[in-house]
Amino acid sequence: MRGTRRTSQLTATLATAIVGLLFLAGCSNTGHGQAQDAPQQDLSEVEVLEDPRSYEGPSTAVIPDAVIEPITENPDQSLPTTVTSYTQAGGEEQIEITDTSRVVALDMAGSIAASIWALGFSDTLVGVDQSTTFAGTEDLETVTSGGHTVNAEAIIGLAPDVVITDGSVGPRDVVEQLTDVGITVVFLENESSFDGAQNLIRQVAEVYGATEVGEQLATQTGQDIEDKIAQIAEIAPQDEDEKVRMLFLYLRGNAGVYYMFGSESGADDLISALGGVDVAKELGWEGMKPMTDEALV
Template sequence: MTSLTPLRRRAHAGLALALGVAAAAVTLGACSSHAGGAGGAAGASAEGPCLSSDVSLSDLPLAPDPKTHQGESTACLSDTGVIPVTTDAAPVLPATVTDNQGTVVTVADTSRILALDIYGSLAATVFGLGLGDSVVGRDSSTSFAGASDLPLVTQNGHELNAEAILELDPSVIVTDSSIGPWDVVLQMREAGIPVVVTTPERNLDNVGELVGMVASALGVPSAGAELTARVTAEIQDEVAAIAAVTPSDLADRPRILFLYVRGNAGVYYIFGEESGADALIRALGGIDVAGEIGWQGMRPMTAEALVKAQPDILLMMTKGLESVGGVDGLLERIPAVAETPAGANRRIVDMSDYEILSFGPRSAAVLDALARAIYAPDASGAAR
C-alpha cells in the first residue's frame, strides 16, 4: 500500500488540527442531536423530515437554476444505519497485515473491536463487514444507528482517552493518524493490543483500499471484497443519477466551495484540492472553485480567497454553521461571504459533521442527500 504524499499528509494533519482545536473549544462530542432519533436525520438541524429515499432524484421537482436558487437547506440521511454484507461473519484468524505505517500486525482475536477515526468511517466499515456485534466502543464521530449507544472512548471531542479504552479490554484496535494523541495509540501497543493503522485519506476513490485493509486485518477478506463491490456500485449508480440532473453546460453548473468553521474557536478553513471535499464536489456535478483558485489541502480562509472564488453554494458542517449562529451569524462574522453569490442568495447547504466527509459504506447515501439539497432543495423537506 502506498503512503500518502507529503501534500496529503499536511492536508490531513491540517484537518485533524482544525477539528481538534474546534473540538476543544466547542466540545464536539456525541450529542443527542446526532444520535439518530425517530426521524433518522442524524446530526441535521433541519426543520422538516428527510425525503424518503424511495423517491429517485430524477423524479423530484428540480430547481430551475441550482446556481441562483435562494435559501439555505440541510442535507440529511433518511436512514443512518449501516447494512452489513453478511450476518454470519466468520473471521479466519490469526490474520497478519502490514499497515499503512509499515508495521506488521497480527490479529488473533476479533471478539472486542475498537475502530476509531475522526470521520466515523472505520466503525461504519467494521459494521458493513458484518462485525458490528463485536464493536465494544466508539469515537465521537461514530453516531450511526446501531453504534450510537456504545461507550465513548474519546473526550473533548476527538481526544482518545487511554483509561476508557483499556476499560473496554479491546482485542484489536483499528485506527488512523487523524485521531490522537498518538502517545495513547503507542500506549495501547505497549499494553499488548494489536493496533492496525489505516490510511487517513478519505475520498470516493479509495473506499476499496480502506475496506480492504480493515477486512484483511479482521480476517474477513471475502466480506471486504463484497463490501467494496457493493459500495463501488452504489457510488457509480449515484454519480450517474446526479449526472442525469446536472446542467450539461459547464457555465450552468453550480460553483461550490467547502467552508469549515468553528466560530467559538475562531477556526475558518477552506477545503481545497486533495482534501476529499474536491472529489465530493465533482461527484455532485459541481465546479470545485477552491481548485480553480489553486487552493491546496485545508488552509485558513482569507476574505480575499473567498471573494475571488465566487461560489454559488457553500457546503458546511451542521455544527460548524450552528457555531456561528446559522446563516445570519455567518454573514455577520464573515462579511466576505455576503460578497459571493452564495451569501447573496443564502445558498448554504449543511450536513451533519459526522456524515458529510465520512467516505465509506454510506458514501452513496451522503451523495444522494447532498444532491437533493443542491438540485431539488424545495423538495428535500429540509429547506429552512
C-alpha cells in the same frame, strides 16, 4: 433481499451526504450521538424559477439519521492473519491479528466503525470515536472527547483485543503506547476520496481475516457511488459555463474552527460528483486551509 435493501440505503445516504456535506455549518459535537442543531431555513422563502435546477434564497440540507445494514451476518474469519500497519513516518509494519472479539474503532469521521458495521462485525465493537453516531451504536463506549482527543484510560478499561485507527485522532503517541499494555494497534490508510473509502473497507476486512466479504462490500459500495453519480449527471449541466461554481467551507460550532477544503480533501470528489466546479481546486488549494476574508475574496 438483504443486499437490495442495503443498496437502496447506501444510495440514499450518498445522495443526502453529497448535498449535505457542502452545506455544513454551525455543527459542534457535544457527545456520542449528540450534536448541536443548526438553525433551519424556512423553505417558503425560496423563490422557484423556471429551471427546476435553480432557486434563489438560502436553504439548509438536512442529513437524516444514518442506518447501516450489514452486507451479511457473522462472516467467516480466517485468524490468525497478518496485516499492514502504516507508521507515522510513512513506513509499513506487519502486525499479527489473533483475536477480534473486542475491537475499538477510531478515526475523525467514524468511517472505520461504519465499515466494521457494514461488514457484519458489529458484535465485536466495544468502543468508538465521538463521530460514530449511526443507529445501533448508542450504547457503545465513546473513547474520544472534544477535539477528537483519545482517552487512553477509557480504551484500556475496555480491554480490547485490537484498536483499529488511521492516525486522524490522537495524540498518536498515546495511541501507539497502548501496545505497552498488550493491546494490538493497527493504523490503516484512509484517503479522503471515493476510491479511498473502498480501500478502507478492504483494509478493515483484512484485520478481521475476511477479505472475501471485504471485496464484496467494497465492490458494491463503488457501484452504488457510480450509479448515484450517473443519476446526478442526468440533470446536472454539461456545458462548463453552466456548471455551478462551488466552495466547500467547514464551519464548526462557536470555537472559530473555519476551513476551506481544496483538492485531495474529499470535497473535490463531492463537488465533481454533483457536476459542479470546485473553486478552491481551480485556484490550486490543496487539502484544508484556514478560512480568511482574503482567501474567500
